[in-house]
Amino acid sequence: MHRWIPDVAQLIFEFIYDPIRTEEDHEGRATVVALARTCRAFKDPALDVLWAQLHSLDALVICSGGKRDVNNKLIWDRPLYDADWRILAQYGKRVRTLTISSQSDTWDISTMQLLSCFPVPGPILPNLTKLNWLSNREDFFPFLRRFCGPNLMALSLSPISWSVHKCAAIASLALSCPLLKEFKCVDAEDSSMQAISEAVVGWNSLQVLQVGPLDEQALTHAGSLQTLQDLRFSISDLKSPVLEFCSPRAAVEISIPSPSSFCAFIENIHFSTQRLHLFCERYDGMFPELFFSRLKACFRNPGELLELGLVKTIPHNRSIILSSIMLHPLVSFKGLNYLNLADLCTSDIDDAFLEELAVSCPNLQDLYLGDKGRWLIAPQATFDGVVSLLKHCHQLFSLGIFFSATFKNDFTDVLRADAINLNIKNFSVGASPIIDPMTVTVVLSSLIPNANRINHCAHGSAELQDMVERWDTVNTWFKSFVSARKHSWEQGWLEGKAVLERNVTV
Template identity: 30%
Template structure:
């Protein structure tokens, strides 16, 4: 054996590369074979093999055949485990650092397996990351056994679809309220939980090292605690549901100075009162919810160094994309203060109120932007034109992802600012939603000149009336990109 292979850290790096990020079956089989190759490989190979585990099946597979009972649907135990068999389990359990449990994993184990796992003195003593995608309360004793003080990251949800919220219940509230005591050093939590801000407050206020939080409603006490955490970098929460003692005025006074990423969600219980007659674009009847004031409060709460903003409105009645509910530039203007933004997602905004000059001002304010998602894909009459896209490409040199709507038409490419804009070679696809188009050939040529590696333009599927024109654009773009590659090879 070469001397360079002797350090354990070197072997761990090699085995981690073999395993890969997702741990393919071939990679895991290779590492298992390496563990049997020599004594020097055994321990680091086993550590790598068990570091990231999915389900409880791998543990049960290590037990003797006379203990395990298998059927086509589930796995059970023929008898209780003896001390020697517990030691077999334990020698692998202490290597696990990350565990993912899906609902299908729990469907595969019998009550006997659950009872045996719960009775183990220390199930996974060195667990650091836990994902639990199931909300059946019958399995909560097993979940509690996994909540050890070493856990730093927790993600809870319902079913295979990550981030689906748990429905509210006494058992869930009790479990969540105990998280602060069970996992005092938690740094990350993902748990969208319905209807109980008090339970969330109970454990959020116990954490002093929290850096990433994605949850449901937060009350004022929780927000005050989070605002004082210097470790907080990412925050995703819902801001409605405040009672009389938890007014939005209190929230406005908070300062999240350390946060770099924030997602605001306003849930389905926000109601919009529709007017009988269409109103001017400057008027927005949102009852107690004043969107422009909310945006001002948002800009005052967070540091100008904020890098990621996503604001989502899920409304019960209607949409902000309705012409008489459209928000003007004054609603988004407070966000211009965040000059270090790399990601901006304002999918709820109606682009019928934003023109090319306004978008230019926005682009100049966010020179570091990489991902720009602005406006609904269903907007029927965007005020932006192709020139708005030119402004965006000209002033945001780091762009990788664009989703917006504009009126795509032929322009004079020899005039400014098009002629002075440096083409963006990083973008290969964009999403233009419901973007009206005229002269597909000219638009394709303009897009290719502006984005030379662009091959795909995504549009709103239900808009069959103009989708055929965008399909032609995609064909032209593919041909132009291929021609450009050929020319580059020929010099």
Template identity: 30%
Template sequence: MHACLLIPEIVKLIFANVHVYGTDGFSVVHFIDLYSKLATRRYVAGRHSLAALSRVCRSFKDIALDALWVKLDSLEPLFACLPRDLWTMTDDRKLLIQRPVTEADWSVFEQYASRVRILGNADFDLFGGIDAEFVYAMIGFCSQSLLVPNLRILCCKGYRYPDSFPFVYALPPGSQPHSSVCVIEFVGPHSMCPRVGELALCGLTHLRKATLIFPSREDLSWLSRIVGLQELRIVLAGILPPLRSQFRTSYLEKLVIHSFNLTTSGSSVAGWVVPCRQLQLIPTFTESAVAVERVLRMLDQRLLFDVLEHILIDVVFEPNHIDKAFTLQTFTPLMRFSSLKEVDLSTFCMSLLDDDDLGSIVKSWPRLECLYLGTKCFWQTPPKITFRGLVTLLATCPDLRNLGLVFDTTKVASPTAERLGHGVCNTNITHFHVGCSPIEQPLEVAVLLSVVLPCLGEFLVESWLVKPGGESGPDRQARNAKWGEVLEHISHTLIKQESNATVKTRDVTS
């Protein structure tokens, strides 16, 4: 055996890749959408390889078994690994118990169950084809222990045996919150008893992250009883008017709300008091900029508090509707949060903002590190922001590291424009999302940008898929090529500056 294979860390890395890629090195994830059947075969082949590796060498056994059992779609494989005389399988693939569970049976089960870290799949029943009597027999036998003691992530598509659920997700006694992160994801809550989710989640003291899917008429007041929650993702399904709920918590690290539209989100949280550091609002359908402003005002002192640092609103917009373009007034509800570090509004049209508007907005966010405005789509209305607005942004927010801005680069060839960038230089930004920014003179644009953003290494234009029909903006390829020219000019300028600096250093040394 090669000496490298005697190092456990190297073997773990190799076996982890075998689990994901299969025996021929092709990524299952890469093929999952286009070639799902082929991907499944490769995934199964990888699991077969791990099973073989666990038997071929003693030093491989535990590491291979850990990789093999780290993730299960359901509990069925754990029950199926028990002695064959304990259970039988019916013609419809249902596991039935044949005799009482013994200490030896539990020892076999525990050997594999302790290795499971991720359990469940949105497309599978958590208990698979296991008969209820079999489940309860095992639970009764392990009354002093847990079915999956080291579980960290759990995805549930409903469950048929609610009173057995605590034995699935509970964490070991004495586990510390920072080392015991448990994600509970409910997919398809309509299949569950209405109060099962409430009873299960409220008793989980180590729960840190949760994804919950509810009909819009669901009363979510019980969420206040979940202790220690840090991240919450809520999907409000349906188009019925939301039910007003009273949800209060001291603080959330991250809150994500998926809904029919932003108005639905605002109405759903009318009775909430949930300060959060990161807020993401993801509606399915678009509304006017006036409606967006109204919802943001509704969220004040509901979800928007001084602790807010990151906000993202993501929706597929219809580029031709100018009433959905943001104005300075739209931003007003957010301008009081001076602690904002990240603002992502990349799917909204910003063509009505001018340089002065942008300056007023960013002066309210001096700690800004990430800003994306209107860069994902092509907008028929040309932008009003110019190079002057960009310089104002960079001067006002010196900590900026990620930037996406649509601006008019056709008005840069003037002495006044060249003087604007003097004294402003941001070396943190290496990628610039320019969206559908119009460009005519790459060299002149490069000269100006090389002064204020000398470390640029990539420009990104708007997405290809920006319209319902999948069409990209007109002349996208041409604009992309011109931005490529800008990058080449900046690179040449940087190389020349470095060369001159080297020559000067040599002269001083001489």
């Protein structure tokens, strides 16, 4: 039998049944089970595929003599003998991914206790690379380390409540899986900060770290990792630590209580990251006027920042109004290709600022300015500002902007050939005021002919109802205007070509 047959067979079996792609493919699983019984050459690669990912420990219990009791709980009702342990070892070494679900009440604690008596030193599943421990059961957490071995690369936790036992189990994780690359515990709270921080300090190969609050030592360690690609944490009572985030490839996501608390947090922080996203729970009564100035001061080289976002996580419509002066520091981030301020009211930014932003940040691909709110405040920006963005930012793919879709002069002034953008697919106007749908359709069908539709606030107060209906009218006409314009252009091109050919002939 050729050596390459098991490898080829495993690739074929993974195509037939891929548990990572779907966990409900009963037909594919049954096919691979049948193939495992076909011949010796197929047995091992087929079993590797079947056991690669488990969504519970049920299979391991049942295959080694366990059963369900009258309460539908999985138990072993007899001692495990040498043959049972060998079966567990045979199948356990094939498991690569394990999920301990939040619905783990079907297990009796005696089952976990007996399983932890596995006679072979080390973890129960020695080749496990990914563990999703989603159970909140207090009595299960002490057994977490029995599943965390030196080959574990990804670990996800989601406890609802935190206790001393859970914190103790997490604090010592780094010793069990020192080469961990991905750790997620996004539901962590203040009471777990010290335990999670202690574990984080012990990992030197992290690529993904998504947690709640961390202490200064853990943040300093995470910020120094050159391997880091994704960092997410929250701030609470951590006041103005001295930190240096020097992982340029890492996307940094910070959950903040409010913009004011973030300003206090970043007084002694320096960023060298290319992607920064802030998730705000609430907006203060007054948005800090120097927010973006202080943010700019945190970057040693603002021109290296590629992505910046400020998103609110709790829906509300408080009118935090940003002016051109407050946003002016953004023009220093000349490398930006993504800017998301969709949740903020940008009614006080004007066309002059939009033109300066467009000239300073020509690489913008996704830009959102105030298009998520149902603002009743008249915006200062007009079609002239939109044209400036289209003219200078040729790579724009998505544009959302709160502006006045009206015209003080002849609308033909904005129909400029150098402002036509064929890349924009998504265009959002939020609650932008509009008076004449026909004129707006003429302009937009010329400037952004490849847009899928004009997105706007679908519902709003009685004051916004006329706006909603007018933008609906624009969407009704938009595709027809684009088609008519294209047909007219093609017809004119053919007529011009015919005239040219006649002149050449003469």
